Amino acid sequence: MYRQLWLALILSTTLSLVGGFLASTLGARVYLEEQLRLKNNDTAAALALSLSRGGVDAIEMELSAAALFDSGYFQSIRILDPKGAVIVERVAAQVQDSAPQWFVSSLPIVAQPGVANITDGWKQLGTVVLSSQTSHAYKTLWAATKELMAALFFAGLLGGYLGTLILRRLKGPLAKVIEQARGISERRFFTTPEPKVPELRQLVAAMNSSVVRLKSMFDEEARRLEAVRQEVNYDPLTGLANRDYFMARLRAALETEEGPGGQLFLIRIAHLAEINRRLGRESTDALLQTAGKTIEEFGTGLPDALVARLNGADFALMVPGQWDALAMGDELLQKLIDGSRAFLQNEPIAFIGTGAFHPQHAMGELLTQVDSAMASAEATGVNNLREAVSHSDDGPSSAEQWGRQIEHALDNALTKIALFPVVDFSGQLIHRESALRLMLTPGSPWLPAGRFLPAAERIGMTAKLDLAVVKLGLAELEKDPQLPGVAINLSGHSIHEPAFCQKLLALLTTQPSASKRLWLEVPEYGALAYLPAFRNFCQQLAGSGCRLGIEHFGNQFSHIGKLHDLGLDYLKIDASFIRDIQDNQGNQVFLKGLTNIVHNIGMKVFAEGVISQQEVDMLATLGFDGITGPVVK
Template sequence: MSMYRQLWFAIILSTLIALAGSLFASTMSSRAYLNEQLKMKNADNATVLALSISQKNIDPVELELILSSLFDNGHYASIKLLDTAGKVLIEKKAAAEQLQVPDWFMKLFPIQSTPGLAQISSGWKQLGTISLVSQSGDAYQTLWKSAQEMCIALTFSGLIACYLGALVLRRLKKPLNAVIAQAQGMTERRFIITPESNVPELKQLSRAMNSTVSLLQSMFAAEAERLEALRQQANSDAATGLANRAHFLAQLQVAIEEENAPAGSLLMIKLSGQGLALANKTLGRNKTEALLKDLGKLLRHYQAQLPDGFAARLNGTDFALLFREADAEPIAQKLLADIEKIFAVMPEPCAIFIGFGNYEYGISVGSLLAQIDAALASAEANGISNICKSAPLNIDQAPRSADEWSKLILRAIEQNWVKLAYFPVISSDGQLLHRESALRLMFGGEWFPAGRFLPIAERLGLTEKLDLIAIKLALDELQKASSKDDIAVNISAQSTQSTSFRAQIKSMMLAKPEASKRLWLEIPENGAFANIDGFRAFHKDISGTGCKLGLEHFGRQFDKINLIHDLKLNYVKLDGGFVRNIELNEANQAFIKGICVIVHRLALSIFAEGVTSAGELDMIKQLGLDGATGPELGRMFPLKEL
């Protein structure tokens, strides 16, 4: 029984006991009063009768007539005349009264009409005794009516007491519920600060809980700051704050292997070595380093503004900017102008060279870098600041025009030329956790990966429709009797912001509740953090369906980890950029190990993305991750075995 029910039970029970006690005490008091009144009435009436008879010389016949007349006109139960020896000379008894009083009440509260006794005398001579008993019916009627009125009054008082008790309980319940929610949040690794109650005892409890939550939150924040510093140390250039070469190459590898992502662009920036040498000589080392820091700040600004932006310093004079946008030339021109403004303080201009090109799913890192290096070399050829675009990448099935792509995508949707490709996500002990899916569309008899058509789909506003198709395909697969494995579906953060999308996905999952319990939905970390309120609304809408919710590419914005406290996620997938060559990178090993500790304290599972080698797989097992996915797992667990 809950505490509130126990309190209600105690209030009701105590009220009933008080009512019963008050009613019983009042009734007993009234009964005693009526008994005493009857006793006094009987005594007074007997005395008056005896005196009236004593003053007259009445013969027996006349005496009987007087007693009969008195008995018939009065409310007496009995009248007796006894001689001096105690012998009954005359006796009158009334029949039993017909009362509108329950028998149980009269048995529970009996009224005793004590006989009134008086001596009849003539002078000093005693002639006999009068015994007179009044009827008790009126007393019972009075007592019953009094009890009823008292019961009504006490019941009304009890209802008022219960109402006041409800108000008190409601006042106590609100802060108690807040403390309970706070304690529940702590078990779910969510930190909630509640307002302090006005009730002194509860105020102390709220203050103690808030102090505990603040302490845990500060400890968590301190650990997150330590890990963020470790991440910066392991993956960043100390002078500019940008990613270092090793981390950039790992991130580039992940970007071109992500088939669900749209195509993107790579810019490589080179500063003239002679210009920097002259700056060192004329401005001094400190001012030159300040210029490089300003350049790092500028590139971080571009990184934040561009979709999936990622900036790095490759060496002393070489920088790179990676982002998900195919039209890079306007960005390159604006970037060149901004960099020139930074180095305008130098006594002589510093030449700035930019080479750029596009990439998409299917190109190798070596081929892409070769193309961009060639463009950068072309930009350097004249020795002055310049921008040069790389030659088109030689990829089979190169994208057609936007109009052609639009027709192909819409036709594929209309003809239901859609399917899901599956990749294994394996636990650290080698068990299949779920199958990660990727949408495919068929164009001209060939199945195309999502990365080839997503950019056009986003421009056409078809992202929500494609996400709904992927979820429907996954639910249909899970509904099959032969399907035993859970399925994960990647959906865009843009779709989750739409109320109509949330309503449709909820309806689809509620229609297939058993399949929904085996569905995993994952959203890119940057998209979720970009609109955290929209993500919370999405989570709230689907929370009753039983599906699991997670973040992919986790760790790129680790400084925002505090935002996931109250999201009630089920898992995260660590970005493959941190996993690449992890067996050789001790600093990243410490960072990932720390991430695992924090994520597990949040009661979440954590899996590694993009595992490409047995060495990486062995190391992530040692670091405490719960599982992994990637090309290496695909080779170990081919789809035909799933």
């Protein structure tokens, strides 16, 4: 559109200038021709009159014609007798015109010669035929033409400047409309201010109205689905996650090999049955709500923590990452004691058991260990915290040691990626997910990401690891041109670092063809925790050809409205919603609505951690686009 407007402006200006130039130049030529004609006539008449008064004398004629001719303004002077014979003739040599030859050839000046009769009374004695030089006329016309061209050129510049101002006034609103339309096509919905130009104002108002309606529909459906998710997965009394949802999340954390591990706390409210008999159901419920709120507030400040009510008196807290479990447990226990003083005085409030877990940790074994620790605390009869015996670990004992080992592995190329298929329901490969492996020393076992990522996050090394795995992924794509894609998991900490995106873009620029088959995904918690950085990350990578997505999605579904303007290509739904989906009608309704929303804004939906054919069959009916997990070979 801009080019067309510019072309129209240039064409109209050019036509105006050319038309004005031709009209002015041709008019000037006609004027000069007329002036030459009048001069010829006047001079011829004056010469004839002079000769008529002097009598008919050949010498006089010769002298008069010569005197006039020598002035240099005439091309030829002829005096003819009544019969047409030449009496006197003067013809000037061809004068080199000061104007260019092409100009002279293009605009010939042709002036009628002056003709006057020499008479003696009523008797005609001869005829004067006189033609002026045209070189002076061409000089005058050329000078006038140059001045006209300069004036028209200046007028053209002025017109171009004014046109630029007009286009600039249109370009800003048009650019915003184009960006808004492009945003809708890229699944980003935003409104723009209405411009002052009436036509554009109507267009922008219509676009904004469409965007508002789309967002309204999106938000309304999201609220409905969030209500379904809350009803299915949350305890109605405390508003915390229920047992089934917590166990599904815990199982997903244990089965995800690149997961960070973490700390599990089991909390039991002391002597709940006796409290219920003594205080009544209403006060007991209030106590449970207070305890649940205390634990929830404690978990709010912990990254991706999950708080649940497992049964009547038991609560659970899962905190991903590495923590000082005893210090954290002591703080939680004190908060529970302080929060319950309105209900109980000088009585035990809670018993807490805690234990660390890591990827591939057997779920039954973990629960048994932590439950035993909680039972040990309960056996003391007072508010108490006990820690389960942790597994021995032959890796580095501190974050600093991990940092040195990770640096050594990166410097010596002791890294690789394992690839796992993501397929559609016909078995067609969509892409392969990558999982980073690291070897501490040559010949030692390859460690999964869950072993070293928590330490890497604590010491700020995730950006280096993410860039390393992107290089490995690009190398894999270059090696196998038939591979449809490789998905790389990026840490939320990495995208929060300002230099990471620039380094990533520079890396993608070196391999543009492979980059178009690269899938980059960020965990849901990381994307929402660093939302401004993630939004900037998506905007900067919009033209790279990579596909962008969020993995482990669904646990913070209430925040989905914050993702509508990011231009994402796909979501991977957390395995906690997928486990035994064939038997969970509430999650079926939730996932069916989720896939409808996501498809309506142009994204794909994949299921993580699928382990059975029954789950595969159900996911196909719910509208998923693909699956990954142990069931996919």
